[in-house]
Amino acid sequence: MNTPLENKHVAILAADGFEQAELEEPLHALEMAGATVSIVSPQPVKIQGMRHAEKGDLFDVDVPLERAKADEFDALLLPGGLMNPDTLRSMPEAVNFVREFGDSGKPIAAICHGPWVLIEADLVRGRRLTSWPAIQSDIKNAGGQWVDEEVVVDHGLVTSRKPADIPAFNAKIIEEFSEGRHEDITSMSR
Numbered sequence: 642m643n644t645p646l647e648n649k650h651v652a653i654l655a656a657d658g659f660e661q662a663e664l665e666e667p668l669h670a671l672e673m674a675g676a677t678v679s680i681v682s683p684q685p686v687k688i689q690g691m692r693h694a695e696k697g698d699l700f701d702v703d704v705p706l707e708r709a710k711a712d713e714f715d716a717l718l719l720p721g722g723l724m725n726p727d728t729l730r731s732m733p734e735a736v737n738f739v740r741e742f743g744d745s746g747k748p749i750a751a752i753c754h755g756p757w758v759l760i761e762a763d764l765v766r767g768r769r770l771t772s773w774p775a776i777q778s779d780i781k782n783a784g785g786q787w788v789d790e791e792v793v794v795d796h797g798l799v800t801s802r803k804p805a806d807i808p809a810f811n812a813k814i815i816e817e818f819s820e821g822r823h824e825d826i827t828s829m830s831r
Contacts, residue, residue, distance in 0.1 A: 643674070644674060644675030645675065645815060645816075645819040646671060646674040646675040646676035646815060646818055646819055647675035647676075649677070649715040649716065649818060649819070649821075650676070650677045650678075650679065650713065650714050650715050651671050651676045651677070651716045651717070651718060652681045652704070652709065652711075652716070652717050653667075653668060653678060653679070653680050653681065653717075653718045653719075654681050654682070654706070654717060654718070654719055654729065654735060654739065654758070655680060655682055655700075655719075655720055656683055656684060656688060656725050656728040656729055656735075657684060657724060657725065657728065658689065658691055658722050658723065658727075658728065659688065659690055659691065659721070659722040659724075659725035660690075660691055660693075660720060660721050660722035660725070660752075660753055660804065661690030661691060661692050661697035661698060662692070662804040663721050663722065663752045663753055663755075663807065664690065664700065664718075664720040665698075665700075666804075666807045666811065667718055667720070667750070667752075667807065667810065667811055667814060668680075670814075670815065671718075671815070674815045674819075679703035679704050679714070680700055680702050680703045681702070681704045681709045682702040682705065682706055683705070683706045683707075683728070683729075683732055683734070683735060684702055685705045686701070686702055687699045687700065687701055687702060688700050691722050691724070706732075706734055706735060706738065707734065711742050711745065711747070712741070712745070714742075714747070715747060715748075715821065716742075716749070716814075717739065717747065717748070717750070718750045718751075718814065719739070719751040719755035719759070720752060720753070720755060721751070721752050721753020721755045721773060722753065722754060723754055725755075726754045726755050726756075726757040727754070729757075729758045730758045730760070730761040735758065736761045736762050739758050739759065739761075739762040739764070740762040740763070740764065743759075743762060743764040745822065746797065746822040747797070747821075747822055747823075748797040748798070748799065748814075748817045748818050748822075748823060749764070749797065749798050749799070750799040750800070750810070750813075750814040750818075751770075751772075751798075751799075751800050752772075752800065752801040752802070752803070752806070752810055753773045753801075753802065754772065754773050754776060755772070755800075756772040756779075756800060760779055760783040763783075764798070765780055765783045765784060766783060766784030766785065767784060768785050768786065768795045768796075768798055769786045769788060769793055769795045770785055770786070770787065770788070770793050770795060770798060770800040771787065771788050771790050771792070771793045772787065772802060773802055773803060774789065774802065777789075789802070790802075791810075792806060792809040792810050792812075794817060796823045797817055797823030799813045799814050799817050
């Protein structure tokens with residue numbers, strides 16, 4: 642069994658309203674690649690997934706955000722959905738958690754609306770990335786170069802547009818997360 646992420650600890654930062662496929666499918670792919678994966682959330686016990694506009698499943702929170710430390714993880718995943726990243730980008734502790742990954746050069750992956758949190762953490766300036774098309778102006782206004790591609794990698798930052806892109810997204814996050822730290826994301830974007 643190929644386990645390129647053995648001994649890697651990945652944080653998935655999510656709040657209520659995440660797009661379920663964008664958390665669940667990468668989580669399983671990361672675990673199959675040997676990673677230990679922890680769901681980090683501002684909610685202390687469970688978070689509500691969504692299947693588009695319908696409620697999905699509840700997921701257990703492994704680490705409450707107030708106790709999470711970026712230096713205890715090797716990589717970060719930001720699932721999309723509409724409500725989830727909107728909630729996270731308005732929480733200074735969530736934005737600081739994400740910024741710490743960028744400051745340390747640890748790989749970060751974001752899909753759909755997930756880049757909203759990267760924008761708030763000032764991690765997109767000068768970077769090439771993709772997202773759900775509706776937020777392309779937000780990325781451009783934050784100094785990023787938005788492209789309409791299935792998956793984009795820019796120095797350890799992996800982004801995708803939507804659930805249909807998940808197979809390509811999963812392959813790239815496994816590759817980038819196995820490589821580990823990259824050139825300081827912050828020095829490139831600020």
